[in-house]
Amino acid sequence: MLLTKSEEKALAGEYGESLEIAYRVLVAIGKISNAKRLIPIKWAHVSGVAYLTIGEFGLDFLKKISRTRGTKFRVFTTVNPCGMDIENWDSLNIPADYADRQLKIISYYEKLGIANSFTCVPFQSYKVPKRGTSLAWAESSAAIFANSILGLRTNRESAVSALASALTGKTVYSDLHMPRNRVPSKNIRIMMEKRDRKGLSGSVDYGVLGYYAGRTVPGVIGFQGQKLDLGMAEAKALCAAIGTTGSSGMFVQNSKEKLETIDFTEKEYEDVFSELSQTGEGEAIVFGCPQMTIEELYELSRMLGGKHFRKKCVVFCSSKIYEMARTRGYAQVVEEAGATFVRDACADFTPMISALNVDSVETDSCKGAHYMRKVHGVNVSLKDTGRIIEENAL
């Protein structure tokens, strides 16, 4: 790799230990991805915040980095959700020793300098730069969204590589940063023959498609056949599910490329759906994997419109979106329906789900279905938001 003089000096430790470590990470990743150089980024999004994901070992490393003198993030940095509502963990049955660990991790990130929101949908809370801008985003669902929907450029970073980018303001120029790599490697042809011309609709449908596509295509996915009809909720569900099952960092709609093509029919749909949805009904409802956007909270409040949930319902969103939803009156409608907001937390990696003390949940998220079962051992009933409300709110 070709480094500038100042990058060489940083790698040699002349600007302090943290930058030395960060450049060592970028150079190591650059070498394994055959990159020739590093490029500046406008925005880093760092994962590895929830204690259930990084554990004691990650906590240890962050402690060291944040306590090394003069260490600060050099570029606008957002971070993923943590494992609990920071303001309100006590009343939500979060164990105190867990909370203590989680608050430590948060304090390390805050010391390094982060935007004041813990979110897996960072494109919702802050101004999105113009198309073609380079970023370094961990959190697969957000990276796929950035590449495929917003036209931004990022690889699917890991917690460590995104941290290195936040510390240096740079990333490795490779893979999805290079225009020539942003083309499909295989096509998925959507052929839901029993449906009308519209094909797929709603979060669950698009989540099932993404879960299948991510597992089937490791590189850039090309969709063809029935057209994708992506509102915010559908786009988010699709991106999150692709990230759950594979290594793909991007999809392209209306792929014209002549490539190996795999059909997605009723059969593939049913196989994935029955794998993710083990039960017809859940004891509690979970919304917000990835965290709910303002559009989705509007929809939720509109569908509820004075109804009350007959079972426990938790709604995950960032504190910033919660505030916005309160200003607009959506949050009040959802709360009056009996739902509990959990702010700044991740629905999958929180002790909250185990603390609900249920054996099954209902959700509209395929990513959530995958992780809640894996992490908390609950059965899942997958349904679109509208149907969940229809069946569970009066």
Add this chain to the structure above:
Amino acid sequence: MSLKVRAIVNGRTRGLVIYSSQPIAFLQGVDPEKGTVSDAKSPIYNQPFAGKILVFPNTVGSSVGAYVIYRLKKNKTAPKAIVNQTTDIITASGCAIAGIPLFDLPENDISELSHAIEISLDSNKPELVIVK
């Protein structure tokens, strides 16, 4: 005998080899307190690798494995260096934050090291010499 290596994390070292024909999962497959592979199916199960050069094809499992490599270094149970067949992002980022020299083998099969007892590595050359 010497082999061409690619240096992923720079360094120069010489040491005894601990060779595994099987991949390693750092999270939940390695005991960071003892510095051993804790997966009973591994050919190097329970053999301490601290201060030795750990040779294995690649890493599998969670990306949190990178932080386990860092923990090994902090516990002084880390290998002196790591040699892979093809290095992946988990080992690359883990060795980078821990400062453990890391190499992979673009031209040779890793099984050529299955009977090596001692090797030396140098990222300046860059080559791997089988000392004995």
